[in-house]
Amino acid sequence: MDLRVLSDKTLLNQYLAGDRNAISHLIERHRRRVRDYIYMLVKDRDAADDIFQETFIKAVRVIDEGRYVDSGKFLSWILRIAHNQVIDYFRARKQNRQVNESEAGYDMLAAMRLAEGSVEDAMVSEQTEREVRALVEMLPAEQREVVLMRYFGGLSFKEIAEQTDVSINTALGRMRYALINMRRMVREKKMALC
Known part of the structure; x- marks a missing residue:
């Protein structure tokens, strides 16, 4: 039997029926896409490999526990x-103070990159990034997720829509409301973002 033509659902059912090789084929089928996605976010091969492994360990655990409901969208x-898992990775790194916003590629809303400039410019830029990040954290979860995926993850609105299981218009709307909310917070707090 050619496993390449079997659907994800069929492979899952075979795994649940006792065929332990079926899950290996399913992981191999999606290996490149998942690993590339993780690497795009963390920009570190070793970390991406670790997160990739954790992702599939968690997925297999959920499947084994019978909590996965097949909706035809396994990927x-x-x-x-x-x-x-990537969000958890960055949270852990932040708690350990091993990375700052600019090292993580956190270029929210076109904040100025730290280029050649004075120490003052660098301090102002870092402060701006911290303030913008704090504003993002204050957004409702759905809006925050879209902002992080768009600016932090570099995903297109089509990819965001697919991953969050909403239409492109909903993803765009969430981004619009996030920006409106952030502007309102800036006005209310009388912040001066550079």
């Missing part, structure tokens, strides 16, 4: 797990 489900 989207795996990418969502990968996305959450």
Whole structure:
């Protein structure tokens, strides 16, 4: 039997029926896409490999526990797990103070990159990034997710829509409301973002 023509659902059912090789084929089928997605976010091969492994360990655990409900979107489900693992990775790094916003590629809303400039410019830029990041954290979860995926993850609105299981218009709307909310917060707090 040619496993390349079997659907994800069929492979899952074979795995649940006791065929342990079926899950290996399913992982191999989506390996490149998931690993590339993770690497795009973390920009570190070793970290991407670790997160990739954690993603599939978590997925297999959920499947084994009978909590996975097949909706025909296995890849989207795996990418969502990968996305959450990446967020956990950056949270852990932040707690350990091993990375700052600019090292993580956190270029929110076109904040100025730290280029050749004075120490003052660098300090102002870092302060602006911290303030913007704080504003993003204050957004409702759905809006925050779209902002992070768009600016932090570099995803297109089509990719965001696929991963969050919404239409492109909904993803665009969430971004629009996020920007409106952030502007309102800037006005209310009388902030001066450079």
